[in-house]
Amino acid sequence: MLRYAARPSELKRLRLRKIYTHLYRQLGPQRWWPARSTFEMIAGAILTQATNWHNVEKAISRLRRRRALQPQGLLALGRRGLEHAVRPAGYFRQKAVRLRMFASWYLARYHGQARRLFAKRWRVVRQELLALHGIGPETADAILLYAGKQPVFVVDAYTQRIFRRHRLIGSAAGYEDTQRFVMKSLRGGERVYNEFHALLVALGKRYCHRRDPDCSRCPLRTFPHRVVEAHVT
């Protein structure tokens, strides 16, 4: 099959690298992931699914107060107890199921130890995570990148929206397409993927809203200046 049209041009890769440096200079290091432990990062990755981080923080605080930011403590809450604790994060029934499922699996298979989990090659771990119900590509990659320090780029809704508006990806580009594009364009490894994803979220939260298709206040409007013409829906 012809893949000619789908191959990102060298220009787009260059533009992506420029956007990264520009964002880093403008917004500075984001110091992600905001968490005190590996397990807290993983819990946060599940809790933040389609949810404002502010609400996730409330749920995390409630888990901390209950000593449930580790697998045994989390399971000790029981289903109803966990549902109550994570309620502020929304979708609380689903998320309680997912957290309990992950904690049981993590304990049974890896003794609840991140060191054991991430001793495997990340592509293998990724497949194992994706096999768990309720852990999709973004959550799996967030766990790999932030909890496991693996060189994997996390694609989220902001990433897709920003890249589409800059015509870096096509309107039909899916998760894997976008991820491949970034990982082939930016070779900086874990540190860079960590920072870039966090910068894109910071940019998206402030300027790249669904209701503002022109990104009227976006600092990328003027950089690189050729992007301006591509700055639509």
Added chain:
DNA sequence: GCCCAGGTGGGTA
């Protein structure tokens, strides 16, 4: 009141 938020899985055509 209405829209949106750092997704995922199930159903239907």
Added chain:
DNA sequence: TACCCACATGGG
């Protein structure tokens, strides 16, 4: 494969 929908709380 490509949509559509449920899942739910809290802030602007």
